[in-house]
Amino acid sequence: MQYKTHWFLWGLAAIIWIYIIYRAFSFPITQDEAYSYFLVKTSYWRAMPGSANTHWANTLCMRLLLWLPGPDALWKIRGLPVLCWPLFVVSVFQISGSLRSYAIKGVFLAATLLNPFLIFYFSLARGYAPGFAVQALSIWLLIRVCRQPNQSLQKWLPFFFAAALSVACNFSFFYCFLLFTLLYVLHLLYNGQYRSLLQKAALPWWSLTGSTLLLTTGMLFFIRQRGDLFYGGLDDPIRSILGSLIRYSTYLPYPSIWPVAGAFGLLALLLLASGYHAAAYLQQRRLSPPLLLTVSAVGVLLLCWLLHTLFGTPYLLDRTAFILYLPVVIGLLMTWDERVGRLPAAGWKKGHAGIAILLGMILLANAITAYNPNNFSEWPYQRDTEACLELLQKSDAKKVGMTMWHHGVFHNFYQVEQPGKYHFDYTLLNKDSDLSTFDYLLITRKQENMPAIGKEWKIVAEHTGSGAVVLRRQP
Structure with missing residues (x-):
């Protein structure tokens, strides 16, 4: 995408950023933010590792900004998520450049830049929005490395670094990091390239992935032992995780069955897309972004089910389930874009464009319906x-x-x-x-x-x- 020819998109992103900044300055502090502030302000660092409330990147940035002179204004507490919006926008624009269909590009931009739930968290002092921004960056880097003919381990390092950084923003992203790492190692083993992991040049990759896996696993175990790893769903991974994506992305009026029906519909699309890309991989033996994104999304569902069955770990739910929002949306839209490029007749392509335009209009109407600079329907309790x-x-x-x-x-x-x-x-x-x-x-x-x-x-x-x-x- 040539940014200079898309000034409208930059203007739209700037307007949304102003909206985010206004909300960050005016929306009253919430319960989770207040506890993070209390731990930082009182320098109660000993309590932070044992609390699931601690989102480390956000906590450290909050500490730095609170050292600035003047009162503890909300902009100091919420500084990092607000500043991460430009990174998110740039990454989204870069990802959209990989889509050939302009209609599907429009759907993608509407689904990412106009999702009210995502926008809200960019004005809230939690680690989710920084995690979304870094996750978008990692997917952009994934697309770049997959386009290169020589996919050496060193060239994959920026992608894994960004994915690891998202874990530092919020431990929920650890699911994605774990699946990305597992799929990449399986790819090397399947293609007989496992020796690259034993070379000296692989040391930075081992240091990054190994430290991320060990530190995160250890800290999550400590949080669980402290009894603070309790938030999440208990029903099943489909309704808890995929249902959350549907429910918290929909602000237009909908029937009560919509979250469940939408969740199972989303699962069907993920299974079809991941199966399609897996079959292509067995022939080409080459990783592709939609393959990693769709298969990792299905893998997260299976991993959550396994951990819940073995250890009673709650399923991802509500805001934590949104770690899959970008992988699911981007993976499915890239699959759609690839299939459209293979349609034989112009009439079929026009039909797909009509569907995409209709979907984009629905997403726009959904965003307009949710617009409220002084309220967020999912977290109203401390507003007054x-x-x-x-x-x-x-x-x-x-x-x-x-x-x-x-x-x-x-x-x-x-x-x-x-x-x-x-x-x-x-x-x-x-x-x-x-x-x-x-x-x-x-x-x-x-x-x-x-x-x-x-x-x-x-x-x-x-x-x-x-x-x-x-x-x-x-x-």
Whole structure:
């Protein structure tokens, strides 16, 4: 793709970046971000390795930015994901250059640059967005190395380095790194090139992959032993992982069966595509990007099932499942693009273009439907927490009971970032809490792990968007 002839795409990417920056500056801090901030601000480094909340690249960047003078503004906390958007855009544009059909290019750009779920995480201080950006970079590097006639181990090193860097952003990407490494080694063994792994020139590759595998496995085992590796799905890998991709990418109204039906449809496409490319590989004995992407996606599903069966490891779910979004989208669209190039008649090609244009329009409508600069429907709980805290302060509250959604951000962020500002005592509510000991409650309509609220409690403030409710106990 010649960037100078596609100024519209650069303009669109710049507008989305402005949207991301605005959200990063204005969207209230969330519970997971607050805990990361607390560990960094208090230099509680000893607790970080045992917490699944620690996304190392994001944590280290947050620490660097918080050393800058001035208050602990949200832009310091969310700096890395915001700055990773240009890397993501450049990588996506480079990947789109490998697609020959302009209609399929449009679908790809809409699926990547206009996905509301991806956009949100570029304005949130977590490791997912940096991981997406580096993963896109690794796929671009994969396409480059696969185009070269001489695919020596040294030429594969940049791809594996980028894939390893995504693991440093978030450990969920370890699944992809593990499958990429396994498939590459199997490729060398199948073609009788295993001796290249025993040469001195392979030392950098062994150092990179070996250290990534050992360090990540060790840290995940430590997190599991600490009891913090619990987030995920328990149903099955198809509904948990592929269902998450469908559910959290769809913002248009849909029937209740859509996530399940879409997940199984996606699985069928992945199996067909991976089988098609595997058959081609057996003839050509040459790796291709769609082969690695589709087969690794199927491999991640199998690996998750195996780990869940043997060790009870939860399936990837919701945001963690999105480590497969780019491999699935790019792998399937590259397969589609390859098959279209082999269509014999112009009429068939026009038919495919019509389908692609329709799909692109649906993705655009989906993005427009999800547009909201001040809210994210998948994480609404802390949107109004600060307003509730200000109300409690003005109401001269003495002792406040809080549900986990509000207690987490108050204890880990507001109390640390502005010490001494709030004068009331606070306690995390649970099902055994004695509500008579509080004069105020800060809860959500989604009441979890707390006792029933009696008639003596009066609603003082209620926020419909986030579900935050402030109640005062009557004398």
